[in-house]
Amino acid sequence: MLEYPDWNHSHRIADRMAALFLKRLTLQTKKTESGCVRSCFGKYMAQQTALAQLPLLASTPRVCCVVYAQAFSTAKDPHSERTKKKKKKEKTDFGSIGRKIHDRVIHVVDEQGNDLGNMHRANVIQLLDERGLRLVPRNTSTEPPKYQLMTGLQIHQERLQLREMEKAKRTTCQTLTKELTFSSSIGQHDLCTKSKQIQQWLEKKYKVQITVKEGRNKEEPANKMEEIFDQLLQMMPGIATFLSRPQPTKGGKALMCVLRCLTQKEEKAYRETQMSQNEDTLNKEHGKDRDSDTLHQ
Structure with missing residues (x-):
């Protein structure tokens, strides 16, 4: 009788030899880290290790979505800087x-x-x-x-x-306000000093907020504080005027107002009124002198 070869036995031997070859090849790639072989079998090795680490009851994999992110860098973008400068130049340059x-x-x-x-x-x-x-x-x-x-x-x-x-x-945006506070029982000399200080501030285009507190002297008239504001304006003719009229503050125990310098138009009007008043007084004096001369005659 003829003896036929065992085909199953030969297939098992071939499978063992192939498995041994793959095992040796993977060990060789780990030792030498060859670029060509690693690129061919690296993906296979990663998949095998990942599958081995997965639990038996794995959850349903989620659908991955691609997210586009802008690269981070500490250096400034020259293109954006140029566009900003160009826009700024277009607004201001003529x-x-x-x-x-x-x-x-x-x-x-x-x-x-x-x-x-x-x-x-x-x-x-x-x-x-x-x-x-x-x-x-x-x-x-x-x-x-x-x-x-x-x-x-x-x-x-x-x-x-x-x-x-x-x-x-x-300059209009940078206009500042100076504050000044004193009592209504202030002396005349001190009031003149305060008026000079206010005048210096007004000449520098400042606004001056003045607060006059009620004095301790109970015999003072009720309108003493208002009289002080009028005296200050009389000491600075053609220079200052009220930006806000005197108003009670601190429960009625003080009055507060804000002074500002006159505009060019207001200064011109003030000069014209002064000139007309001077002419009127001169005309009256001349008229009195003529009347006296006629009486003597």
Whole structure:
């Protein structure tokens, strides 16, 4: 009889040899850390170890979602800094745009303020070259946007005016208030000293808040505190006026008011009234002298 080979036995031997080969290969990759072999079998090894560490009753895996995150860096983004500076410059800077006219049709006003109507940008550029002028934006939010032709001197003068206006806004915002408190039983000499101090503050464009407290002398008249405010204004003619009239405070035991310096218009009106009063007094004196001369005759 012919003897046939045991096929099951041969398959088992082949499986054992393959398993032994894979075991040796994995040990070799751990020792040498070869890049090529590690890239091929590293994923397989990680999966096997992860599956071995999983519990028997694993929960249902969650669906992963991709989250896009911006990279963190302590260095400043130069592009964002440039855009911020550009926006700030556009708000504050005033000047010519050169020959870069983005709109096809614009509304033009000449250097003397005359309205030239809507013009094509090619005609505007030709007009700039012919007159030697510059184009300045006036109102870019309208349709079509409004521009004006200006000379270099006009642009310089308008820049100076804008700077002066900004300085004036800063000074008005930075106006401070000085406070002064004293008793109604103050002496005349001390009151004169206080008025000089108030005048110095007003000349520096300060507001002065004055509080006059009720004196200890019970024989003082009820309107003593109001009289003190009137005396202070009389000591500073043509300089100060009330920003807020005297009002009771501290339960009626004191009066408080705020003084401010006169504006240029108020100063002019005060001078005119003073001149008219002086003329009236002089006319009256001359009239009395004439009457006396006629009586003597």
